[in-house]
Amino acid sequence: MPDVRLVNVTKTFEGGRIVAVDHVNLHVRDGEYFCILGPSGCGKTTLLRLIAGILEPDEGEIYIGGKPMRGVPPEDRDIGFVFQTFALFPHMTAWENVTYGPRVRGWPEDQLERVGREMLELVGLYDRADAYPHELSGGMMQRVGLARALATGASLLLLDEPLSALDAKIAFELRYEIRRLVKALGRTAIHVTHDQAEAMAIADRIAVMRKGRILQVGTPQELYMKPNSIFVAHFVGEANFLEGFVEKVGEKSSLIRLRGELAVEVAGREQAKGQKVVMGIRPEVLALETDARGQRNALPGTVERVMFEGVVTRYEVRLENDDLLVVTEPSMTAKPFRPGDKVFVVVPYEKVFVFPYPEKGLKEELSVE
Amino acid sequence: MGGDGLRKLERFLSKRACRLACDIITLAFFALVILLPTIFLFTYVALRWDEVRYFVFENPVASNMRWHRMLKAIGLSFEIAALATTIDLVMGIPVALLLARYEFRGKRVLDSLVDLPLGVPSAALGFSLFLFWGTTDGLDLLTRGFWLIVLTHVAFTYPYIVRTSVSVVEGVDVTYEHASRTLGAPSFTTFRTVTAPLSKAGIVAGTIMAFTRSLGETGATMVVAGIAETAPLAIVSMHQRRLVGPAAFLSMVLVLTALAMLAVIRTLSEKVGLPIRKVWPSFERKLSGREPRLIRNILSLSSFAFLILIPSCFSLPYVIKWWSPAGRPEKGVFYQVFTAPDEKWRALLEAIMTSFQVAALATAINLVFGLAMAVVIVRRNWGRVCALLDALTDIPLVVPTAALGFSVYLFWGPRGLGLVGTGFWLIVLTHVAFTYPYVVRTMVAALKGLDPSLEHAARTLGAPPFTVFRTVVLPMLGSGLLASAILAFTRSLSETGATMVVMGTARTVPVLVVVWSEASRQAAAFASVLLMAVCYGLLLALRYVTRGR
Numbered sequence: 001m002p003d004v005r006l007v008n009v010t011k012t013f014e015g016g017r018i019v020a021v022d023h024v025n026l027h028v029r030d031g032e033y034f035c036i037l038g039p040s041g042c043g044k045t046t047l048l049r050l051i052a053g054i055l056e057p058d059e060g061e062i063y064i065g066g067k068p069m070r071g072v073p074p075e076d077r078d079i080g081f082v083f084q085t086f087a088l089f090p091h092m093t094a095w096e097n098v099t100y101g102p103r104v105r106g107w108p109e110d111q112l113e114r115v116g117r118e119m120l121e122l123v124g125l126y127d128r129a130d131a132y133p134h135e136l137s138g139g140m141m142q143r144v145g146l147a148r149a150l151a152t153g154a155s156l157l158l159l160d161e162p163l164s165a166l167d168a169k170i171a172f173e174l175r176y177e178i179r180r181l182v183k184a185l186g187r188t189a190i191h192v193t194h195d196q197a198e199a200m201a202i203a204d205r206i207a208v209m210r211k212g213r214i215l216q217v218g219t220p221q222e223l224y225m226k227p228n229s230i231f232v233a234h235f236v237g238e239a240n241f242l243e244g245f246v247e248k249v250g251e252k253s254s255l256i257r258l259r260g261e262l263a264v265e266v267a268g269r270e271q272a273k274g275q276k277v278v279m280g281i282r283p284e285v286l287a288l289e290t291d292a293r294g295q296r297n298a299l300p301g302t303v304e305r306v307m308f309e310g311v312v313t314r315y316e317v318r319l320e321n322d323d324l325l326v327v328t329e330p331s332m333t334a335k336p337f338r339p340g341d342k343v344f345v346v347v348p349y350e351k352v353f354v355f356p357y358p359e360k361g362l363k364e365e366l367s368v369e
Numbered sequence: 370m371g372g373d374g375l376r377k378l379e380r381f382l383s384k385r386a387c388r389l390a391c392d393i394i395t396l397a398f399f400a401l402v403i404l405l406p407t408i409f410l411f412t413y414v415a416l417r418w419d420e421v422r423y424f425v426f427e428n429p430v431a432s433n434m435r436w437h438r439m440l441k442a443i444g445l446s447f448e449i450a451a452l453a454t455t456i457d458l459v460m461g462i463p464v465a466l467l468l469a470r471y472e473f474r475g476k477r478v479l480d481s482l483v484d485l486p487l488g489v490p491s492a493a494l495g496f497s498l499f500l501f502w503g504t505t506d507g508l509d510l511l512t513r514g515f516w517l518i519v520l521t522h523v524a525f526t527y528p529y530i531v532r533t534s535v536s537v538v539e540g541v542d543v544t545y546e547h548a549s550r551t552l553g554a555p556s557f558t559t560f561r562t563v564t565a566p567l568s569k570a571g572i573v574a575g576t577i578m579a580f581t582r583s584l585g586e587t588g589a590t591m592v593v594a595g596i597a598e599t600a601p602l603a604i605v606s607m608h609q610r611r612l613v614g615p616a617a618f619l620s621m622v623l624v625l626t627a628l629a630m631l632a633v634i635r636t637l638s639e640k641v642g643l644p645i646r647k648v649w650p651s652f653e654r655k656l657s658g659r660e661p662r663l664i665r666n667i668l669s670l671s672s673f674a675f676l677i678l679i680p681s682c683f684s685l686p687y688v689i690k691w692w693s694p695a696g697r698p699e700k701g702v703f704y705q706v707f708t709a710p711d712e713k714w715r716a717l718l719e720a721i722m723t724s725f726q727v728a729a730l731a732t733a734i735n736l737v738f739g740l741a742m743a744v745v746i747v748r749r750n751w752g753r754v755c756a757l758l759d760a761l762t763d764i765p766l767v768v769p770t771a772a773l774g775f776s777v778y779l780f781w782g783p784r785g786l787g788l789v790g791t792g793f794w795l796i797v798l799t800h801v802a803f804t805y806p807y808v809v810r811t812m813v814a815a816l817k818g819l820d821p822s823l824e825h826a827a828r829t830l831g832a833p834p835f836t837v838f839r840t841v842v843l844p845m846l847g848s849g850l851l852a853s854a855i856l857a858f859t860r861s862l863s864e865t866g867a868t869m870v871v872m873g874t875a876r877t878v879p880v881l882v883v884v885w886s887e888a889s890r891q892a893a894a895f896a897s898v899l900l901m902a903v904c905y906g907l908l909l910a911l912r913y914v915t916r917g918r
Contacts, residue, residue, distance in 0.1 A: 049547075052547070052551055053550075053551075054547045054550070054551070073550065073555070073556075074547070074550035074551045075550050075551070075552075075553045075554055075555050077551075079551055080551065080552075081547065081548065081551035081552075083544055083547070083548060085542070085544055087542070087544040087545055087547070087548040088548075089545060089548070089549075089563055089567075090567065091566045091567060100549070100552055100554070100562075101552035101553050101554075103648050104549075104552065104553050104554035104555075104558050104562070104648050104650065105553045105650060106648060106649075106650035106651070148548075148552065149551075149552075152552060152553055158551075
C-alpha cells in the first residue's frame with residue numbers, strides 16, 4: 001500500500017522559461033482520496049504526470065511507497081491513470097481495453113478473464129464488453145477508462161480531470177461512483193481538477209495549487225473555513241474582498257476601517273495596528289436587514305441588482321462608500337428586496353477572514369490565469 | 370478594394386451563368402488535357418489490337434518472345450519495388466518514430482536531410498549512386514544491374530515512407546501511448562499494440578506511394594540498370610525502336626498490374642492486423658531497454674547516412690575532385706563541359722532553359738486549372754460526382770510516367786489527334802498531366818482546412834461569391850498555393866521517363882544526365898550537381914513556406 005511523497009519537485013519547460021511545477025513538497029497518505037485543485041495552467045496536470053513517470057522532474061525526488069522513482073519508467077510504477085480525454089484505444093473493444101494492462105503484464109488467461117469481468121461489472125458495463133469506444137457515450141467511456149486503470153490492481157490511481165469532458169449531470173453522478181470504487185478497493189487516489197465543488201465533494205484532503213506552487217493543503221472544511229490566503233478564499237467557495245486598514249487592536253478583536261466612514265469589527269488580532277489589509281467575507285454569511293438597530297457591523301447600502309439563481313438569490317449591494325458586496329440568501333426564505341431598496345448588510349463578527357494586503361495588489365492576487 | 374468597375378466585374382463574374390461557365394471550362398480541361406491523354410493508351414490498344422497481337426504474340430520471327438520479355442520486365446519491376454519498399458520500411462520507421470516523438474539536438478537538420486532524395490531529380494540521384502557504388506572514385510563494389518537498381522529505388526522512395534510515417538505518428542494522440550505505459554506496457558509493446566495499429570492506414574498509404582513511384586521510375590533506373598530491363602525501360606526502348614503497339618500494350622499491362630497489386634495491398638492491410646492480443650512480456654521488455662533502443666537508433670541512422678545520404682550527394686565531391694585534375698586536364702569536368710570542342714555547356718544551357726520553361730509553364734497552367742478543380746471538388750454540392758472527380762484526379766499518379774508520356778504522345782501526336790508533334794509543347798502537355806494531381810491534392814487539402822464560416826461572414830457583409838474568393842479565400846490559401854507550385858515545379862524539373870518519350874529533339878537537364886552518363890561522366894556529374902542544387906534549394910524553400918503557416 002503506497003503513500004506518495006514529493007520532495008522539492010521542480011519541472012520547467014522550454015529551457016527553463018516556463019516553470020510548471022515549482023519546488024513542490026507534498027505527502028499523500030496511504031489509502032487517501034487526495035485532490036489537487038487549481039485553475040487551468042497552474043501545473044497540476046504536470047505534477048500528476050511527474051508522479052506517473054510520463055515526465056521526469058528537473059529537480060527533487062518522488063517517492064511511491066517509500067521508493068525513489070527517479071529513472072523508473074511509467075510501466076514499472078504500478079499505477080493506474082485515468083485521462084481527461086479517456087484515451088481508450090480506439091482499435092480495441094471495451095473488453096480489450098480493460099484487459100490490456102493484465103495482458104501486457106503476461107497474466108494467465110483465466111485470471112485475465114476473471115479480472116476483466118470483475119472490473120466491467122464493477123462499473124456496470126459488462127454487457128457492453130464488445131463495444132468499441134466510438135460506440136459508447138462519454139460517461140460509459142470514462143467508466144471503461146476507470147475499469148482499465150483499476151484492472152491491473154495498481155494500488156495508486158491517478159486521475160487527470162476525469163470528469164471535465166462529461167456533461168454536468170453525468171459528471172456529478174460519476175464523481176461519487178469513482179470515490180466509492182476507490183474506497184471499496186482500498187486504493188490511494190490522486191485526483192486533479194479545476195472544479196472546486198467536485199474536489200470538495202469527494203476529497204479526503206485537497207491541495208490548492210497556483211502558478212506551480214502549493215498554497216494550502218487541508219480537508220475541504222479547513223480550506224473553506226480557514227483559507228490561509230486570499231487566493232484560496234477566492235478559489236474555494238466564493239468571497240467578497242474589501243480593502244481597509246487596522247484602526248484599533250483590542251483584546252480579542254480588531255477594528256478595521258474601510259473607505260469612507262465605514263468600519264467593521266472582527267474577531268482576532270493577528271494584524272498590527274495601522275496595517276493595510278484585505279477582508280474576505282463569504283456571501284452566504286452576510287445578511288440583509290431593513291433596520292440597523294441592535295445589529296453590530298451593519299453597513300448601509302443600496303440594492304443594485306437582484307439575480308435569482310434557483311437555490312439562492314444573489315444581491316449586489318452598493319455600500320455608501322462605493323464598495324460592492326455580494327450577498328446570497330436562500331431563495332425560499334429570502335426577503336423580497338428590489339433594486340433601489342435601501343438596506344443594511346450585516347457582517348458577522350467571527351466569520352471574516354483578514355489577510356495582509358498583497359504586495360502585487362489585490363487584482364493580481366485574485367487572477368486565476 | 371478596387372474601383373467601381375472592378376466591383377461591377379466581380380458581381381458579373383459571381384453570376385450563376387458565369388460560375389457554370391467556369392466549372393465547365395475546368396471540367397473540360399480536366400477531361401481533355403489530363404484524363405483522356407492519360408488513359409488514351411487503353412483505347413489505342415483496343416483499336417490497334419491486331420497490330421499488337423501481331424507484334425507481341427504471333428510474330429512470325431519472334432513468335433511470343435516479346436511477350437515473355439515483357440513479363441520478365443514487369444516481374445523485375447515488381448521485385449525491385451517490393452524489395453525497395455521493404456528495406457525502406459525497416460530502415461525508415463525507426464527514423465520516423467525518432468522524428469515524430471523525440472526532441473534531440475539536430476532534429477531539424479535530420480528532418481530536412483530525410484527529404485533530400487525527394488528534392489533531388491531521380492536521374493541525378495541514380496547517377497550519384499552509380500558514382501558512389503560503381504566507380505573507382507567511390508567504393509567500386511557494385512556494377513550496374515539489379516542491386517544497384519534496388520539501392521537507387523531505396524534511396525528515392527525513402528522520403529515517401531519516412532515523411533508519411535512521421536505525419537501519421539504525429540497524428541496519433543500521444544495520450545494513448547501514455548495510457549499504455551501507465552498500464553504496464555514497455556515502449557516496444559506500446560508501439561506494437563497501440564501506435565502501429567493506429568497509424569497503419571497512413572503507413573500503408575505511404576508504402577503504396579513508394580511502391581508506385583518505384584514501379585514507374587525511369588530516369589535513375591536507366592542510369593544504373595546496365596543490361597537489366599524494368600518495365601518502364603522496356604517501354605522507352607520499344608518507343609525508340611518505333612514499336613508503338615507493343616509499347617502501348619506493355620504500358621497498359623503495367624498500369625493494370627500496378628492497380629491490381631495496390632488493391633491487393635490495400636485489402637490485405639485491412640484484413641491482416643498486427644497481433645495486438647498476443648504479448649510476450651519478458652522478450653518485449655528486453656527490446657524496450659535502453660541499449661536495444663540505442664542500437665536500433667544507431668543502426669537506422671547510420672544506414673540512412675551510408676545507404677542514402679552519402680551516396681545521393683556523392684556527385685558533389687566527384688565534381689570537386691575531377692574539376693581540373695593535374696596533368697590530365699582533358700579528363701576534368703571543366704574541360705569536358707566548357708572547353709571541349711563539342712561545347713557541352715551550350716547543350717546544358719539550352720536544356721536548362723527548356724527545363725525551366727517547361728516547369729514554369731506546366732506549373733502556371735496547373736495553378737489556374739488545378740485551383741479551379743479543387744474548388745469544384747470541395748465547394749460544389751454534386752454529391753457522388755465530387756468524390757468521383759477527386760478519385761479521377763489521382764490517376765496520373767498511378768500511371769508510371771513513361772507510360773503516361775507514351776499515352777500523351779499517342780493522344781496528341783501523329784497517331785492520335787495529330788495536333789502536337791514531339792518536342793517542346795508535347796513535353797509541356799505531358800508535364801501538365803503528371804503534375805496536375807500534386808496541385809489539386811494540396812489545394813483540396815488547403816480548401817478543406819478553411820473555416821467556411823469566414824466565407825459566410827464575408828457573404829453576409831455583402832460580398833458576392835467571386836469577391837469572397839478573391840478577398841478571403843485566396844489570401845488564406847497563399848502559402849498552400851506556393852507550396853503546391855514549388856512541388857509541381859520540382860517534380861517537373863526532375864522528370865525523365867515521360868520526357869524521353871515525348872521530347873523529339875528537345876532536351877531537358879535530367880535527360881542530359883541520362884544521355885551523358887554513358888558518354889561523359891564528368892559532364893553528367895556537373896549537370897547532376899547543378900540540378901540537385903536547384904531542386905533541393907526549392908524544396909527547402911517549400912519547407913520554409915509551409916512551416917511559416
